[in-house]
Amino acid sequence: MEAQFLAPDDPGIGEALRRDGVVYIRDILDPEQVAQTREVLASYEKTVLPKIRRSSQEADSHGRLVMYRDVERYDPWLNDLVRQPSLLGLVQRAVDWDPIIYYLDVFPKPAGGTPIDAHQELYTVPVDPPQLLHLWIPLEDVTPENGSIHFYHGTHRLGLAPHVERPGVAPTVDPRVLDRIENMRVEVTCPAGWGAIFGGYMIHWSGPNRSDRDRPAMTIGLRGRHTTIKSEAENVTSLVARVFREETELPTYGWDDDFYGSGGNDEVAGRVLARIHDDHGVTIPLSDFSAYRTPRAMAARVLELQGHDALDRR
Numbered sequence: 001m002e003a004q005f006l007a008p009d010d011p012g013i014g015e016a017l018r019r020d021g022v023v024y025i026r027d028i029l030d031p032e033q034v035a036q037t038r039e040v041l042a043s044y045e046k047t048v049l050p051k052i053r054r055s056s057q058e059a060d061s062h063g064r065l066v067m068y069r070d071v072e073r074y075d076p077w078l079n080d081l082v083r084q085p086s087l088l089g090l091v092q093r094a095v096d097w098d099p100i101i102y103y104l105d106v107f108p109k110p111a112g113g114t115p116i117d118a119h120q121e122l123y124t125v126p127v128d129p130p131q132l133l134h135l136w137i138p139l140e141d142v143t144p145e146n147g148s149i150h151f152y153h154g155t156h157r158l159g160l161a162p163h164v165e166r167p168g169v170a171p172t173v174d175p176r177v178l179d180r181i182e183n184m185r186v187e188v189t190c191p192a193g194w195g196a197i198f199g200g201y202m203i204h205w206s207g208p209n210r211s212d213r214d215r216p217a218m219t220i221g222l223r224g225r226h227t228t229i230k231s232e233a234e235n236v237t238s239l240v241a242r243v244f245r246e247e248t249e250l251p252t253y254g255w256d257d258d259f260y261g262s263g264g265n266d267e268v269a270g271r272v273l274a275r276i277h278d279d280h281g282v283t284i285p286l287s288d289f290s291a292y293r294t295p296r297a298m299a300a301r302v303l304e305l306q307g308h309d310a311l312d313r314r
């Protein structure tokens with residue numbers, strides 16, 4: 001399968017997005033806008049980024065920037081860029097809800113930069129109802145050598161996939177899921193200024209940059225005007241409740257349901273803790289389980305161990 005790029009005014013954009021979960025669009029920014037945006041971002045990285053909170057950026061093990069977020073909050077020129085009617089209009093025509101700008105993130109993918117592992121946006125940025133889109137626009141021609149992006153067409157219909165969480169690394173889709181959906185994967189290359197709109201359930205990743213030039217991309221996050229933003233505590237509690245439910249084999253499991261009162265025992269608790277370790281990268285000894293016997297209490301402990309309460313999260 002190959003990516004088919006549509007013109008920004010193509011009336012079929014919404015239909016393609018509903019069908020595949022992602023739609024490819026040509027000529028979103030012109031070469032002058034691309035060059036100007038790159039200049040502004042280069043200056044932003046030097047002058048603004050060092051002064052703002054560390055949790056708004058991620059780096060690889062060599063200290064190379066992998067992404068930085070919420071850029072529109074700190075730079076008026078970029079704020080105007082993302083709010084220009086042509087970009088918002090493009091997204092408005094593609095969906096039947098009312099999109100508003102949520103954030104602008106940048107993936108600098110410097111020469112030698114690491115891959116962005118497979119993920120779904122709604123896993124890390126949950127909103128309710130799940131009306132979340134990314135408008136991804138690379139600012140350098142994208143090639144297989146410098147980190148093409150891969151989308152799994154149709155995964156928007158499958159809901160949230162299990163993600164693996166490791167300390168200090170963004171959550172990634174369980175590799176066993178990727179093996180199963182390999183036949184849905186489409187590798188995308190395109191000129192700078194072209195791009196894609198995709199929904200928050202779309203599984204996607206991009207390769208390493210093996211070239212000697214940077215391959216930056218910007219991503220405008222949009223959410224429905226009437227969505228509510230879930231807190232990290234709510235997000236983790238619902239993931240933990242699912243583990244409690246599956247391991248106790250109960251049809252439903254409330255966030256405040258007591259584990260031992262719901263028929264749980266130490267053997268099941270051991271399985272719950274092993275899954276929490278795999279999914280969230282934290283270790284809770286079995287002897288501590290009774291202190292965190294509801295999903296809500298367990299999730300609070302997970303966040304405490306991850307140090308999330310110290311972060312000012314989006």
Ligand SMILES: O=C(O)CCC(=O)C(=O)O
Binds near residue numbers: 109147217
């Ligand atoms: O530009 C990239 O390499 C990754 C972009 C991405 O993951 C996103 O927009 O969500």
